[in-house]
Structures are given as C-alpha cells and as structure tokens.
Amino acid sequence: MKIYTDLSNYTSKNKTFVTIGTFDGVHVGHQKVLSNLINSAKKDNATAVLLTFFPHPRMVLQKDTSIKLINTIDERIKLLEKTGLDALVIHEFTKDFAEKTALDFVKNVLVDNLKISKLIIGYDHRFGKNREGNFEQLTAFGKTFGFEVSKIPQQEIDHITISSTKIRKAIELGNIEEANRNLGYAFMLTGEIVKGNNLGEKIGFPTANLAIKETYKLLPKTGSYIVKSELENETVYGMMNIGFNPTVKGKTQTIEIHFFNFNKDLYGKKIQIDVLKFLRDEQKFDSVEDLKNQLEKDKQKSLKIIQDNLFEV
Secondary structure: OEEEOOHHHOOOOOOEEEEEOOOOOOOHHHHHHHHHHHHHHHHOOOEEEEEEEEOOHHHHHOOOOOOOEOOOHHHHHHHHHOOOOOEEEEEEOOHHHHOOOHHHHHHHHHHHHOOEEEEEEEOOOOEOHHHOEOHHHHHHHHHHHOOEEEEEOHHHHHOOOOOHHHHHHHHHOOOHHHHHHHHOOOOEEEEEEEOOOOHHHHOOOOOEEEEOOOOOEOOOOOEEEEEEEEEOOEEEEEEEEEEOOHHHOOOOOEEEEEEOOOOOOOOOOEEEEEEEEEEEOOOOOOOHHHHHHHHHHHHHHHHHHHHHOOOOO
16 A cells, blocks of 8 residues: 555556545444445556545644544554555645635545546545535536546445444443444554553552553543553553552553563553453552452453453454
C-alpha cells in the first residue's frame, strides 16, 4: 500500500477507484466498504484508493469538542495496510478545506488530483461544505466529469449496526468485548514504555508503564483489563490497569501493564497492547498488602480466562 500525504503527488498507471471517509476504527462496516472497493478494482485492473482525512473533521470544526479517536493515525495506517488497498491518501483537514463546495471537491480533489474513474460510497455518504453533496449530485458530477458512481446498498451496511460513535461509547464504558466484536479485532493502545514509580516491582507485580503521546487517543474507563502483546516475537498476555493508583494517592493517570512470564527490559521501546477483556473497576485499598492480594486474585482470574480462551476476537 502506497501512502500519500499530498494529493498532488498521487499517480497511477491504471484507472483509479476511490472511496472516501474518516474510517476511525476501520471497523467491520468500514471493512465491508473497503472489500467492495478492492474487489471492484481487481476485476477492472484498477487502483483501489482510500481518501481519508486527518485531523478528524470534528476536531477542526468544533473546537470545544472532546472527541477522542479509536485509532491514532499510525494505528489507522497499520490497520488499512492489512486490507489490500493499493493506495492511501491522507489529506489534511482544515477549515479552508471544509469550505469547499461539493462541486469544488469533486473537480479539484477527485478529478484533477486523483484522476478518478469510479467512486464507491455507502448509501448515506455526504460531502462538501455543510455536507451538501449527496449520491444524486455525485451521479450528476460523474456524468459531467466522466467517472462512474457506485453505491453500496443500505441492506449491505445496515444489517451491521455499527458506527465509530457506538464503538467509542463502548470503549469509554469499558465494554471492550462489545467494541472488539464491532471492530473485528482487539482495540489497541500504542505507546512507549517509560519509567514508573516501581511500586509494582516492590510488591511482586512489576509493570511496564505505557506513555501515549497522541492526546486525541481514546482510552477505556479506569480499571483493570486482560491484555496481550507481541514482544520479542512472542505473544505475551498480561493485565493492565488504567487509573490514578488511589491506594498510594497517585496524582496522575497511568497505564501500567503486568506481563505474565515475561521479565525482559522494555524501557524506551514502542509496543502495541491489545485490550481483550474488562476485569474490574479501579479500587482504593486500605493497604498496599490488600492491593497485592487483589492483584494475585486478578492474575489467577486472568490466567483462567486466557486458558479457556474466553475472548470475542
């Protein structure tokens, strides 16, 4: 998959088939659209292209919004690379770009830059300034500028009652397994392992502290989770706590992972954590010893769930 961050750099010797969208989550519904695009392009020896946007339009147009995204842009790229797309165009979304009329968008972006031959969209896709463009307008523009417009029928998408908004809400509530079913993969957290306060190591549960630089990344609610990661070419399970460590009067939120049967140095490394299952809410214990006892219970519960493979993905 070729990646373009500038529309004017896009080139292809074949016809270009395009779909458009933010695609936050690259969830099962998104995958349906992309599969349609890729299969259509293969049949016609065309190049399958996704035109996506970053930052998310709501982050630009609604300055007071607190929207958090399911994926960082790097995570989105990683997921899209697995789909079979030929090219990904990441266009910077700005207020000026949002002012483009439907006609300007089609002429300047799709026709002049992407040299489009076919556009494949969901039945309810809207675009352009104030979302004024719809399927009927696109069809008319297609006749004017010489490209085909194909609509994915409502029944093909709506039976999968999935949206990025619903998935975000599930993650925020700690309903990780519901989110993972709708994503079609395990919700991920990606960051660098940094130094912590070493409390975990002192009580027999050493942790890797994950620092995520992207402030727009959505985090699950505070609490404990079962997770897994690929470390040193090995699948390693563990339990993660997101929270403020109230037992020791923590002041800032941390993400700490205790990996089972893994004790190699991870400091400074960038890793991906797959979140598999919610265990319990964060608690304040009367003593560090009580915390240690609870962590042992959490570990045994986690190991039993992992052994029985009680996950949705």
